[in-house]
Amino acid sequence: AQKITQTQPGMFVQEKEAVTLDCTYDTSDPSYGLFWYKQPSSGEMIFLIYQGSYDQQNATEGRYSLNFQKARKSANLVISASQLGDSAMYFCAMRDRRSYQLTFGKGTKLSVIP
Amino acid sequence: GAGVSQTPSNKVTEKGKYVELRCDPISGHTALYWYRQSLGQGPEFLIYFQGTGAADDSGLPNDRFFAVRPEGSVSTLKIQRTERGDSAVYLCASSASSGITDTQYFGPGTRLTVL
Numbered sequence: 001a002q003k004i005t006q007t008q009p010g011m012f013v014q015e016k017e018a019v020t021l022d023c024t025y026d027t028s029d030p031s032y033g034l035f036w037y038k039q040p041s042s043g044e045m046i047f048l049i050y051q052g053s054y055d056q057q058n059a060t061e062g063r064y065s066l067n068f069q070k071a072r073k074s075a076n077l078v079i080s081a082s083q084l085g086d087s088a089m090y091f092c093a094m095r096d097r098r099s100y101q102l103t104f105g106k107g108t109k110l111s112v113i114p
Numbered sequence: 115g116a117g118v119s120q121t122p123s124n125k126v127t128e129k130g131k132y133v134e135l136r137c138d139p140i141s142g143h144t145a146l147y148w149y150r151q152s153l154g155q156g157p158e159f160l161i162y163f164q165g166t167g168a169a170d171d172s173g174l175p176n177d178r179f180f181a182v183r184p185e186g187s188v189s190t191l192k193i194q195r196t197e198r199g200d201s202a203v204y205l206c207a208s209s210a211s212s213g214i215t216d217t218q219y220f221g222p223g224t225r226l227t228v229l
Contacts, residue, residue, distance in 0.1 A: 100169065100170055
């Protein structure tokens with residue numbers, strides 16, 4: 001079965017610093033997709049970045065990048081130059097070919113300190 | 115363009131009552147998903163539609179839960195004989211198709227409170 005583990009319930013980062021949010025996953029399917037979402041206190045899940053299992057390069061989207069280490073089954077989100085508006089819950093999720101739904105981790109609450 | 119919309123944003127009901135939650139996906143998206151998010155947890159899958167049909171309803175917790183998507187666009191999640199344990203945020207998502215690379219875009223959710 002698919003499984004996502006986020007071991008950091010909460011993280012603090014100084015404004016303008018970079019922060020890494022950890023995510024490990026488990027699947028037996030060699031073809032899968034990994035997603036990161038941001039959920040502010042308003043509740044909406046906002047898509048941030050996607051990494052495919054066969055992608056040769058780490059995904060990047062603006063200040064977001066994904067540190068994808070396939071052999072270790074990890075897909076850590078790196079946020080550069082943190083902003084106060086980055087304070088939110090962050091969820092790692094995956095899906096493979098055996099199911100259509102996303103499987104989510106429990107999330108990491110990021111707090112950006114001015 | 116417009117994102118996924120959900121109504122109502124909040125619903126308070128009494129134990130035993132029937133509720134309907136509505137989802138309007140992104141125009142042109144054929145895949146639609148319902149998830150449920152309890153406090154402090156990530157979203158958990160309920161049901162997936164491809165077009166009008168429920169392609170996977172394995173996440174529905176019991177037969178009190180039912181969802182429809184009659185014209186392949188708007189979907190309604192229906193909960194009969196609500197229980198206090200049904201209290202959660204119900205999230206709807208849509209994607210252009212159902213490949214593993216297709217991003218699911220979420221709506222703002224409906225917060226259901228069963229008293």
